[in-house]
Amino acid sequence: MSHRLHLPGSSPVHRTPAEVKIVCAVISVCAVVATPREMFWPFACYAAGLFVVWRVAQIPLRWIAPRLLIELPFVVLAVLLPFAAGEPRTTIFGLSLSTTGLYAAWGIVAKGAIGVGISLTVAATTSVRELPGGLSRLHVPAMIVTIVVLMLRYVDLIADEAERMRVARISRGDDPRTLRQIGATARGVGSLFLRSYERGERVHMSMLSRGFTGTVTDFGTTPASGRQWILSCAPVSAVLGVCVGAWVAR
Incomplete structure (x- = not known):
């Protein structure tokens, strides 16, 4: 089985078991969402980390960029927030804009783009045939x-x-x-x-x-080893560190 979001490859990210990538993606997205929107440098760190992962996974930007456009409806909402929110206000290019609305718009765009980027990375490096085993080992019903x-x-x-x-x-x-x-x-x-x-x-x-019993076959995928968990959790630890550092420096 294949999926149009899957980008076949032999990189270390592709070889990482599905359950490890799913757990790392969920933790990373939660850390990004929990980051204070008033801080800008954490999102630059997240974006830089994503670029590094794409480089290692050999995912070209020309493949990622069009698929990031799924965030466009949220960008439209974000554009309206600086005009609709209330006080306090600031003037930018002659326009009176809400400071709260600007921060909210920045948070939607930044967190949404990074979250979509993380999801696309997992989709690009994980085939559908790997999912049953990965989800089952995570004890998903x-x-x-x-x-x-x-x-x-x-x-x-x-x-x-x-x-x-x-x-x-x-x-x-x-x-x-x-x-x-x-x-x-x-x-x-x-x-x-x-x-x-x-x-x-x-x-x-x-x-x-053909004998289907209600359970999707595992297709013989190999469970993650302790070494793979440790190596894959290193980038996630960095993401959590950035999130905690943002709250401390706030």
Whole structure:
């Protein structure tokens, strides 16, 4: 099984077991979120650390950058906060902006971008076939493991089906960018839902006929060793240190 966010490679980050990367990612994101938004240097340290990890994992910036755009809706919200929040206020380029709103906007953009970057790093270096074993070794309930793995697997199938439907519409002279085609677009969404449901039924019956018991197979992935836990926790310790240092220096 593969996923379009996975970037195959043989780097040390790719070879790290999935459960280690999941734990490190969760702790790192929590530390980033807990960092005071009034401090700027901690986020520069986090960003520098991410660049180092991308370098080690051989993840090119041209691959990361377009996928960071998923944060755009939150950036739009952040742009509005300096105008909507209250006192105290400051003047920047002739505009009266809320100081609290500026800090809030900075916090949303910085923490969101770093959090998305961490998530993309885990997705790029972890294949779907590694997830069942990693989540199971973290004692995640088997049903949740099954739902997560199948969701990741079939999101790609639904996206491919939607792309085929879009190409079919365009080849028949339809222009989905115009408002007059909104009815056809709505019908297309309904058709995609029905096709996805029917395909899910067929896949489920096929899995049952092959002996599926409700648990996703581990595919024989190797558990993390103590050395891998220690080496992988070193960067996380640095992240926690930066977070604690930010609160002390605040």
